[in-house]
Amino acid sequence: MTTRSLPTRGSFIDRFIPLNVNAWVRLLGIASILVNFLLVLTGGLVRLTGSGLGCPTWPRCTSETWTNVPAMGIHGFIEFGNRTLTGAVGIVALLTFISVWRLRGRYTDLFYIALALGLGVIVQAIVGGVSVWLRLNPWMVGVHFMLSGVMVAMAAIFYARVRRYSMRRVIETERLSDRPGPDNLQRFLGVVIAVVTTIAVYMGTLVTGTGPHSGDTDSARHAFNPEVVTRFHTIPVWILLLLIVAILVLAKRKNWAPAVSKSAWTIVIVMLFQGAIGYTQYFTGSPGVLVWFHLIGAGLLIWSVTCLFERMVVLGTPTLRNLAESRVEIAEANGIV
Structure with a gap:
């Protein structure tokens, strides 16, 4: 009869609070x-079902x-369900922070991103509470959504980096050592697409804040002309699409890493989906189901653009x-990759 040895305390800690990614x-x-x-997505469901004040206090x-x-x-159930999910986000953020605690000396970027994700949960909860206190004021609701976008973006950056720091195939896909440097144009365009996307998403919150889905029948709406604000929303969207096309052309001409083109094509696909939903929504009076799909597209756009930006x-x-390559070499030396 054979016996299986139980994992030691040290092996448990090394797995869940590791010294390497x-x-x-x-x-x-x-x-x-x-x-x-x-x-x-659940926040969008709260709004589209008129459940924004399903829990009238905070x-x-x-x-x-x-x-x-x-x-x-049902309104109280939907709104409370959304609040409960914030707790799940907080638990994941706490586990993420704990997981990089012993990495904080060498992986300072991961540590501070994890810290920001944890603090972001608290800020989000407070902003959401203020939104309830203000009876879903559209300006505050817009801020609430933008903070959600920031959280998705930070999580995307965190994930991109932990993969790059610990997986040789990611390094090889990006072909870091083959790239000439420095490449100020590539870095500059990465920042520009992030800025333009932020403007496009924010303008989208103004469109939604002007439309019929306020989250509650008694909530205030923006006084903008719906047609005018929608057209202003499309301007940065078209600029972003042109920038992505330019990146695809430059990536081929300047021999940028294949992973750049892959990320850019992902954004093109997301934008085609988002554009089809958006224009259909515009010509059909913004039915709730299309608004929700447009919200999915906005989240995917934030995610995909953040990946390309990073x-x-x-x-x-x-x-x-060079830092990324040195870290994956450390991971290989420790048998992590």
């Missing part, structure tokens, strides 16, 4: 993206209870490229 840290990276993305759901009660109906900044900066 491992599969557990990568898993938490993708979990961070997914829970923050899901929070965006931090309690009502003045007497912390949770919804049956008398509040990749172009790293590949366009020799010191960051």
Whole structure:
């Protein structure tokens, strides 16, 4: 009869609070993206079903209870469900922060991103509470959504870096050592697409804040002309599409890493989906289901643009490229890759 030895305390800590980036840290990276993305989608569901004040107070759901009660109906259930999901986001953020605690000396970027994700959960909860106090003021709701976008972006950067620091195939796909440097143009365009995307998404919040889906029948709306604000929203979107086309052309001419073109094509696909939904929404009076799909597209756009932005900044900066290669070599030496 054979016996299986139990894992020691040290092996448990090394796995879940490692000294090098491992599969557990990568898993938490993708979990961070997914829970923050899901929070965006459930927030959209709250708004589109008119459940924004399903829990009329904050931090309690009502003045007497912390949770919804049956008398509040489906609106209370949906709104409280969204609040509960914030707790799941917080748990993932805490686990992510703990997982990089012993890495903080050598992987300072991962440590500070994980810290920012944790603090972001608290800020998001407070902003959401203020939105309830202000009866879903569209300006505050817009800020709430933009913060969600920032959380998705930070999680995407975290995941991109833990993969690059611990997986040889990622380094080989990006072909860091083959790139001439420095490449200021690549780095500059990465920053520009991030800025333009931020403007496009924010203008999208103004369009939504002007439209019919306020989250509650008594909530205020923006006083903008819907047609005018929608056209202003499309301007940065078209600029972004032109920039992505330019990046695809430059990537071929300047022999940028194949991963850059791959990320750019992903954005093109997302933008085609988003554009089809957006124009259909515009000509059909913004039915709720299309608004929700447009929200999915916005989240995917933030995710995909962040991936390209992060990749172009790293590949366009020799010191960051060299740092990435040195870290994957450490991972290989420790049997992590």
